[in-house]
Amino acid sequence: MDHPVKGWGTWGVPSGPLDPPPAAAVCLSQSVSVCSCSSVYLSICVRRLSQAQIELEAVMNNLKEKQAMLASVEEKIAALQKSFEDSVNEKERLEANMALTQARLKRAGKLTAALADEKTRWEESVAVSSKAQY
Numbered sequence: 001m002d003h004p005v006k007g008w009g010t011w012g013v014p015s016g017p018l019d020p021p022p023a024a025a026v027c028l029s030q031s032v033s034v035c036s037c038s039s040v041y042l043s044i045c046v047r048r049l050s051q052a053q054i055e056l057e058a059v060m061n062n063l064k065e066k067q068a069m070l071a072s073v074e075e076k077i078a079a080l081q082k083s084f085e086d087s088v089n090e091k092e093r094l095e096a097n098m099a100l101t102q103a104r105l106k107r108a109g110k111l112t113a114a115l116a117d118e119k120t121r122w123e124e125s126v127a128v129s130s131k132a133q134y
């Protein structure tokens with residue numbers, strides 16, 4: 001007894017070469033086109049990823065250079081800041097020394113004036129005692 005489907009044997013096994021049904025052929029061609037599209041898309045993504053990695057590497061190198069420049073500038077700023085603080089401290093020390101020296105000079109002036117008066121008094125005293133002795 002033959003199978004009800006043309007080309008099939010009694011046991012339900014195809015007896016000869018069969019063409020796939022048209023719907024299966026459409027599904028198969030769509031699958032192939034989807035696979036080829038996805039492989040194209042994948043290759044585009046890989047290419048874009050490699051380009052992005054190259055750009056990232058260039059940007060990171062640029063960033064490292066800029067960070068090195070920044071570190072150099074920060075070191076210069078720190079050195080200038082220290083120099084400024086040292087100069088301010090030196091200025092304050094000199095101002096304090098100047099105030100002390102001015103106070104000493106003022107006291108020395110008073111002492112000199114007082115001693116000038118004493119000189120005249122001593123000269124008078126010596127003159128009087130010399131006259132008294134002779």
